[in-house]
Amino acid sequence: KAGVTQTPRYLIKTRGQQVTLSCSPISGHRSVSWYQQTPGQGLQFLFEYFSETQRNKGNFPGRFSGRQFSNSRSEMNVSTLELGDSALYLCASSLPSQETQYFGPGTRLLVL
Amino acid sequence: DAKTTQPPSMDCAEGRAANLPCNHSTISGNEYVYWYRQIHSQGPQYIIHGLKNNETNEMASLIITEDRKSSTLILPHATLRDTAVYYCIVSSMEYGNKLVFGAGTILRVKS
DSSP, X not given: OOOOEEEOSEEEEOTTOOEEEXXXXXXXXXXXXXXXXXTTTEEEEEEEEETTEEXXXXXOOTTEEEEEOTTSOEEEEEOSOOGGGOEEEEEEEEOTXXXXXXXXXXXXXXXX | OOOOBOOSEEEEETTSOEEEEEEOTTOOTTOEEEEEEEXXXXXXXXXXXXXXXXXXXXSXXXXXXXXXXXXXXXXXXXXGGGOEEEEEEEEOGGGOSOOOOOOOEEEEEEO
């Protein structure tokens, strides 16, 4: 079974731009969660989507948003990028009734 | 979410067992103990989880104390490829699918 895939793997943007990251979960997994990892703050939960609805949200500003499609694929968007948004963005998927999450390789975003 | 406490770093000789401790004294009855690891610049990898009983899989064993206030992850024969940051997390579906990561333990396996 294929794992969680994330695209793109690397991205360079400039301040003020916006970015969209994509995540394809493991087949059959309907829950998708997003995390941000920075050297200073570590791994932090952004939000979780299940059946195209945001089910849980972390403590991030409204510039961070996401959505989930009917095939469970998910995207996250960051608008008006700031230097501090430079991070590894990780997506994880799980079965609806299980908490065990399986992570993708991440998208490394650099904001200049 | 219950909080966990882990040592910041540990060393282990290759081929020996690595025992990684975790304290979770405020764990509630419906919270599981999860272990993940992250090898440099990769996504975290699920290792094992448990509620009350000890658990074993092909990667590791998880020993949970009777009062559930602490646990130990055991890698029976550590290899250089086990060098990683190991995260102990307590979580329940009550909060949705949300993992709260701490700083973890950096395990260095040395030859």
